[in-house]
Amino acid sequence: MTTTEPASTRSPLHDFLAPDSIAIIGASTDPTKRGYKAMVGLIKDGYAGKIYPINPRVDRVLGVKAYPSLADIPGTADLALICTPASSVPALLVECGKKGVKGAVILASGFRETGRPEGIQLEQEMLAAARQSGVRVIGPNTSGMFNLHKKLNLLALSNVKAGGIGLISQSGNMLLSLVLEAERNGHVGFSTYAGPGNQADIGFNDYLRYLGEDSQTLVATLYVEGFRDGRRFLDAAREITALKPVVVYKSGSTAAGRKAASSHTGALAGSYAMTVDVLRQVGVSVVQHSDEILPVAEGLGLLQKAGGKRVVVVADGGGQATIACDRLAEAGLELAELSAATQRRLGEILFPQASLVNPVDVAGSSDANPALLADCLEIVAEDDNVDSIFLVGMFGGYYTRFAEDLLGSEMRGAEAMIELARNCAKPLIVYSLYAPVNPPALRRLHEAGVPVYSSIEHAVRVLAALGERGIYLAASSGQKSLPTVLPSRQGQLAFATARSEGRDLFEFEAKNLLRAHGLAVPEELLASSPDDLASFAARFGDQPLAMKVVSKDILHKSDAGGVKLNVRGEAGMRSAFDEIMAASRAYDPQAVIKGVLLTPMARKGVEVIIGVIRDPIFGPVLMFGLGGIFVEILEDVAFRAIPLSPHDASSMLEQIKSRKILAGARGEAAVDKAALVDLLLKVSSIVEAYPELVELDLNPVIALSDGYAIVDARIIVSREAVAPKEMSS
Known part of the structure; x- marks a missing residue:
């Protein structure tokens, strides 16, 4: 399978992952050394390109003329395999740049993966040297690479045949496991393999684009321990999965995304489940058991x-x-x-x-x-x-x-x-x-x-x-991009005020923002003192009300006694107001209380949660599931990276295990799924419009047979200055 991309957008990795010449820096006559094994692999498999062993102490390695240094080789090499200690790597990359080498495979460990300051510093020096010299880096701390259609076998693996599975694996042992499994299978072969190692330079997104463009690769297969730039990977995957299958096995969870969070969404995001959902959102086939990797890759490669x-x-x-x-x-x-x-x-x-x-x-x-x-x-x-x-x-x-x-x-x-x-x-x-x-x-x-x-x-x-x-x-296919939503002047002012006061949006401010962008939020009024209640009673009449404390210092209102439900009439409102204020001050005597929010009680329906977090790996991610107090217990939620398409939104409703409740279980009316899809899409557009929005929790949203009602809303504001987007008029 080939792509129709113009040559100008062709991945630069083709220049050295399918090289016509290679330098083995640290080539050796010692059979225990990688510089020896790489030479064996090249010679045994019949690599047709030029091989330049670099070793100042010998004239030949396995019969091939050796050179004292990279500077002494005639012409240049497309790829360099660096088999020397970590401390020598920065200087060698400078030499590579001077000879026009396009890419280097760095086997050595002792860099950032050690966690030690000297290792981190050495990787920074290595990367600076690579960028200054115009050399792309595979690794460091990599198991190596091969391109079997070019007969380039730098790992000197035996009985591995050329085929259509392109493989990128952060685990050398997983590569060996798959190679042995393919040998037992007898019919599966590989195109290109690379071990990304520390991903100091080339990341999974770069490798994926290469495999997507490579005509010898029928299916791209990745074993991932951690993404460094998940957002760029999603962008690449969205393009490549339209051309050919992509299979990913993700080990563990997104550790960088797991943190103590102050919202339901923050507590659930950063999970393995989130990673799986956002990968599937862009067409990736995720396998959850390691013994499924090769069977699924083979099947998708053959049948598509x-x-x-x-x-x-x-x-x-x-x-x-x-x-x-x-x-x-x-x-x-x-x-x-x-x-x-x-x-x-x-x-x-x-x-x-x-x-x-x-x-x-x-x-x-x-x-x-x-x-x-x-x-x-x-x-x-x-x-x-x-x-x-x-x-x-x-x-x-x-x-x-x-x-x-x-x-x-x-x-x-x-x-x-x-x-x-x-x-x-x-x-x-x-x-x-x-x-x-x-x-x-x-x-x-x-x-x-x-x-x-x-x-x-x-x-x-x-x-x-x-x-x-x-x-x-x-x-x-045929999914149309949704129109861009511009931030409102009122919304940007609310964020600016909150940041200047060192707080998040008050609930009424969050709901005003949602209303400004067409979301269904029940009417509400803020009582700063009991004097406001007479006019509010005239406004709401005898309908039951919910009353909640408004304070930047009281996050969990129910725990503080700051919530009263089914309040009726002026007398009930005054009594509830006094009780809320007394309980809230007892809960936190230092709390600054803005007042009490009054809103009509929502009609009976199904409680759902909609949340957003800006994940450090994948960027803004939206979550949907059943709401209320059980969301973190059941964890029956679906995730999608923002922006959402209509298909993304509707598929979230169908993914959760509790979807039968939305369809109307035990005689209850089915909820208005079209309204929920519209809500999810509008939330997605709001997050794109306001980069100042760090986390959002709408919990609960009451899903009804004829729409929905947002009962509670929380928006966490970035403490860092964020460039605002152009406002709507």
Whole structure:
């Protein structure tokens, strides 16, 4: 797969990740040294480019002429592999720059990863030297790199074949694990590998753009321990996933984003769940178990996508068919509902006892003729209700299990399946219990690009990734950018005043800001003293009110006794006012109290929370989930990076486990999902309009059958000066 990008936007990493010449600085005749192993890899694999071993103490390394220094080589080198100690690296990068070297792989450790001041300082010196010299850096503290289509194997790995999986891994051991797994698989190969190490210069976003442009890479696969610039990665991923699949395994959680936060959103953001959500938002296929990395990468590389999540299972055994259905349901996939015509055609070729509904159990029909399974696959593939096809059972092992003369039938069945896979846009995935022994029919399928798995779970994860990718591509194509929202003069004044007074927005200020941008916030009035209550009583009449203390020093109003509900009439308002003031002063005698906010009680509905935090890794991120006091206990929330698209917003509502409550559980009315989607999009636009907004909590928002009501709003203000955006008139 190639891109249509103009040459001017081509990643500069092509100049040295696919080099025509390489210098091995620290090349060695000692077999225990990396400078020796790299030479072995280049020579053994037949690297066709020029090799320049750099070693002042020897004339030749493995028969290749050596040079005392980089300055002594004829011409230049596209890439330098630096195998020398960390302290020598800055000066060597200066030499690289003088010789026109475009990129350098720095194996040494002892830099920022040590956490020691001298290591941090050395990495800063190294980076300064690289930038001054115009040399891009892979690492430091990296396991190295290879480009197997260029026969450039700097890790001297054995039995690793060229193929379509591009791999970036922060763990050298994970690379070795995947290489060994690919060797056992026998059909999976790699294009380019790089270990980003400390990412001092080149980050995951740079590597991803390279793999996206590389014609030899069918799927980009990343093992990530930590992003340094998650926002730039999301931007790159959004572009690359439109061209080819991207698979990410993220270990741990975003440690930089985990902090003591003063809002519900802050407490929940920075989590592993947030990272997964924002990666999937831009089309990345996230795998959550390390043993899924290679199967999913292989499946996506071969099959690319499915039209949706409707799967048909064709099985030759009821037990494994049931297991497959369980795993499909757990993965969020659906059993396709086969049409009457499809069932009739299946009934014409299967035994009477066969199950013709999904899952299709052939019930012994294929025991004497395994090729019959291919006929079943062809029939279900023509059903418009089917997005992907899953063959489950013992195909490939019939000749072993029953009779050797069935091998011919199995091979004919394999050829028919290959023909189906070539001519049908619906992916075909095969699980066989005989896959570990790789019999001829399965070997033929694999060789022809039909993925075969020895694990139902792995096969289902591939089906899920194919469906998710197809849905993402369909939803993202044609998505229009929402109009830019400009900040209001009133809103910017509120932020400026709050910052000058060293506080966040008062609740009424936050709600005024939301109202100014078209959000549904109930009417409210601020009582500075009991004298205001007579006019307020005339205004609100006898309707029940909520009354809340307003103070920058009292964040948790309920804990302070600063909230009264269902207050009616002037007498009730005066009593509640006095009780709130007394309780609040007892809670914090030093608190500066602005007054008491009065607002009509919200109608009964479903409480949800909407929050925003500016994550240090991914930038502004919006959260949605069920609200109230249980949000941090249940953690049933969805995250999306801002700005949101309409698809992003609607998918958040469908993602949470409690989505059935929004649809109207136990006879309750369904909430107005369109209104909630509109609310999420407006919150996203407000965050973009006000860079001064650090965190936002709308908790609860009462979701109603005919709209919503924002009951409580909190906006945390940046303590640092932020350049304001152009205001609306």
